[in-house]
Amino acid sequence: MQDELHNKLAHLKEYIKELDSVAIAFSSGVDSTFLLKVAHEILGDNVMAITVQSGSFPKRELNEAIAFCKKEDIRHKVCQVDEMKIEGFSQNPPNRCYLCKHALFEKIGAIAEKNEIAYVAEGSNMDDLGDYRPGLQAVAELGVKSPLREAGLTKAEIRELSKEMGLSTWEKPSFACLASRFVYGETISKEKLIMVENAEQLLLEHGFRQFRVRMHGRMARIEVLPEEFLKLLQEEVREDIVKQFKQFGFTYVTMDLTGYRMGSMNETLDKKN
Structure with a gap:
């Protein structure tokens, strides 16, 4: 079981290494913190964390994102987005997450391009495939990378690896916008x-x-x-x-x-x- 888990970790590291440079959508949650930590270990200064500040994102999570990047000496950009200006968002249709994620990742992609970063990545895992997640459609359409899913990692496995790495987020409760x-x-x-x-x-x-x-x-x-x-x-x-x-x-x-x-x-x- 441990061999399988560490094979997945090795796959993740190899995948990230091939990206060469990456901007990671960073929410300070369990998944994105783990992904950012691993990516920074592999790519160093070729990694940038990008956190979207909006009304849907609690201030405590923003503060935790800022503190983590400062502690780990990771390049970090906080960009502000008014989701109320995203067409259709406030009406809250079933595809609201798609509308929002599409707009947010377009903004993150523009920041990555401005900083000459080749790829954008996000932290969804294998468990996210089991629920209604229209936001993943936006991820696919915009060519955003999903390294944790690429490596076949589940939430439980990410928590286990996070604990091994000494990340305090290993036992952090799950969060959604x-x-x-x-x-x-x-x-x-x-x-x-x-x-x-x-x-x-x-x-x-x-x-x-x-x-x-x-x-x-x-x-x-x-x-x-x-x-x-x-x-x-x-x-x-x-x-x-x-x-x-x-x-x-x-x-x-x-x-x-x-x-x-x-x-x-x-x-x-x-x-x-």
Whole structure:
């Protein structure tokens, strides 16, 4: 098992080496941090991290991205994008992720070209092929490289290798952009994105590990791991969450009894088919 894992790592390193120079879309998450670390070890200054700052990207993640690149002495460019100006984004259609990713990777590609970097890469892994991910269509259309998928690495394997490399992100909870918190067809606005960001930051401060706050109108649907249900229902915790969520702008605060799972908004697509 370990031999297979390290064969995949060797394949990844060889693939990256052949790229010669690469700009990596860096979110500070588990996958992109691992990819950036490996790429920098292989290509050194021929690697650039590019982080997109937008309303869909929490400030804490941006700060972590900046801190990591500074610590590792990696070239880092932060570019600002107003996703509300992307045609169709705010209407939140089922292909919203495609529209957004296409615009973002076009911007990242332009920065890479300006810096004479040959390729753009992103951090999707093999597990991402098992869910509805229209953003991967944009990745394919624009010729963006996906080294982790090329090497056949799963999320669990990336966490294991990250731990071996001493990366603190090996146990970091999975994250997705804040726009994924809205039911398809519901209008996304800067105000709503701030509400969700504040709500999830509060859950983080209460010590919850893996969670989402899904938004339905002015109702918040909280997803936490089933083993953390009782913690959420502790009187002091529950009352503080309700109080502060209402201050953030929510009218109703609910708990999803199914618990946290990736892509729960995609369940509505299944019902339409």
